[in-house]
Amino acid sequence: MTVLIVNGYTIEDGADLTGADLRGADLRGADLRGADLRGADLTGANLIHAYLSDANLTGANLTGAKLSNANLTDAKLSKANLSDAKLGGAELNGAYLRDANLRDAHLRGAYLRDADLSFANLNGAYLRGANLRHAHLRDAYLRDAYLRGANLRFAYLSGADLTGADLTVAYLTGANLSNAKLGSAKLNGAYLRGADLSGADLRGADLSGADLTSADLRDADLTGAYLTGANLRFAYLSGADLRGADLSDADLTGANLSNAKLGSAYLSDADLTGADLRDADLTGAYLTGATMPDGTKHDGLEQRELD
Helix, strand or coil: CCCEEECCEEECCCCECCCCECCCCECCCCECCCCECCCCECCCCECCCCECCCCECCCCECCCCECCCCECCCCECCCCECCCCECCCCECCCCECCCCECCCCECCCCECCCCECCCCECCCCECCCCECCCCECCCCECCCCECCCCECCCCECCCCECCCCECCCCECCCCECCCCECCCCECCCCECCCCECCCCECCCCECCCCECCCCECCCCECCCCECCCCECCCCECCCCECCCCECCCCECCCCECCCCECCCCECCCCECCCCECCCCECCCCECCCCECCCCCECCCCCCCCCC
């Protein structure tokens, strides 16, 4: 094992570096597995390819640190400051990042499977292609985060703030997004099969071409949302607010729209075969060319009684 002396500190596996001043230190490839770095100052430090698995970095300051391809598997990073840190390709599987500050952090292609990011600040973070499968992101802040193509399968995002986030073609199969804030978010082409979006705020969100097969959207707010060409087969939209939403060419086969608000919604050429529209409000809805629950085509000349 290689032992380094940096700023007067011995850098080795399991070292006690509590509160150490390692600002700007060159720790490329350093072996810090299991090290105690609680409260350490690593601002701007170079930790590219460093080994930090099982390390305790609780409350550490890693602002602007370079951690590309570093191994932080199962590391403790609760309340750590990683704002503007470079974590591209880093391994953070199972890491504990509860309440951590990752604002504007660069995490392209990072591995965050099973990581705990509850209440973490990821506003503006760059997470393109990141693997967040089964990650815990309860009440996390992800406003304007870039998650294009990210893997969020079965992730727990209940109550998370994803306002304005880019989730284009992201994988969210089976994810829990109940009561999440997704206003103006980009979810076009996203995979949301079986996802829980109950009570979610999706006002003005772009879900065009998204796969929402069997998704739970009961009581969700989708006013003004774009769902053109979306797959909503057997989706549960009971009580959802879809006023002014664009559902043109959407597939709503077998969907549950009971008690849904569809006033002024665009449903032209949508497929509503077998859909449940009991007590749904379709006042002013545009239904030209839509396939109705009984299989007939709407002629667009009159509003029909839809029981």
